[in-house]
Amino acid sequence: MSQSFHSQRTLSQTATCQGVGLHSGTPVTLTLRPAPAGHGIVFVRTDLPRPVSIPALAEYVVDTALATSLGKDGVRVGTVEHLMSALAGLGIDNARVELDGPEVPIMDGSAAVFAQVIQEAGVRELDAPREYLVIKKHVAVAEGDKQASLAPARRFRISCTIDFEHPVIQGQSFDVELNDRGFSREISRARTFGFLRDVEKLKKLGLARGGSLENAIVVDEVSILNPEGLRFPDEFVRHKILDAVGDVSLFGRPVIGHMTAYKTGHALNHKLVRKVLSDPSAYEIVTVRRPEVEGMELAMPGLSGGLELEPLVA
Structure with a gap:
């Protein structure tokens, strides 16, 4: 992985993993897609009649009782913290996070699978300052x-x-x-x-x-x-x-x-x-x-x- 931290970064290619939601028990496919500079991390619920995009920002936090959940226009994405930790920990500034369910899959209960998926997809520096x-x-x-x-x-x-x-x-x-x-x-x-x-x-x-x-x-x-x-x-x-x-x-x-x-x-x-x-x-x-x-x-x-x-x- 690149060790330069002065430019914004995204994924080099699309990456996917599948699992179940910790609280919902619902099977879900998570797809990470590269995104341009200034895009940030944005969750997109693709299982709805019209996809709803929810930026990964504090103002969209709607619940912190058992996990951190984001919401917008009555639509939620639950248990985002482990994926967000992996993205932040590996210096990913911009990504489109597509989910066909209401909750990020729990995988093994850590951020390791997400980190591995990101590393396998590769990291690309963008022509924009961080x-x-x-x-x-x-x-x-x-x-x-x-x-x-x-x-x-x-x-x-x-x-x-x-x-x-x-x-x-x-x-x-x-x-x-x-x-x-x-x-x-x-x-x-x-x-x-x-x-x-x-x-x-x-x-x-x-x-x-x-x-x-x-x-x-x-x-x-x-x-x-x-x-x-x-x-x-x-x-x-x-x-x-x-x-x-x-x-x-x-x-x-x-x-x-x-x-x-x-x-x-x-x-x-x-x-x-x-x-x-x-x-x-x-x-x-x-x-x-x-x-x-x-x-x-x-x-x-x-x-x-x-x-x-x-x-x-x-």
Whole structure:
């Protein structure tokens, strides 16, 4: 994969995968198509009489209860976070995401399949500078003992801590700087997880219909039920970072800032994104003009030398 981060990127060719929705249990085919500069990530429901396009932006978030769902004109696309995490983690700025169902397929419960599909399709640089959302001041949100914040930094970094009252998911922390190599190696394979007692309740409510040990880590009161065990000793906190990458990507541009997350979920992640966007003094949209010069020197992953970043002029 290309390691240049100063130009917008899309896929080199169309890529497809098939699976079932975690909550709907509905079989769905997902098709990723290349898109031009400035297009962004846009979901398209192709199973409707007239296709409905929903941009992957925070303003279109309609539900964060069990996953992050986008909606427009009464039409929804559910559980977008793992795919969005893969697209953001691998530096894809523009893509048309076609779905013939109401929910992104869960695949193996991580972002690994999506990352593999993207890598196999290849990445193409576009003749347009990449825009970044640069955090300019500390912004924080909280709900009870849950907290999330974004602060100024030279790169996009996430520090996450979880603490469940459970023998196998007690306090876990992980800190990572996000670039395509680090995402693929450290984050993309971490699977979603749930408690057996909660899965049983959700299925009675008609949710988690597609959930199984094939696409989630399931724990009972004392142990992990998956016969193959964990992919990482701290897979739980790594998956929380995977989710956060997907949720924060709904800024619509790569972020330069340090996110700190304590016991967060989709609702609090989205609340943080909304709070940043509601305060124009909290961020600045900048665009890379000449990567070869020594300028602001925001050392983005994959770039050698400094970057000259200039405010984006509307």
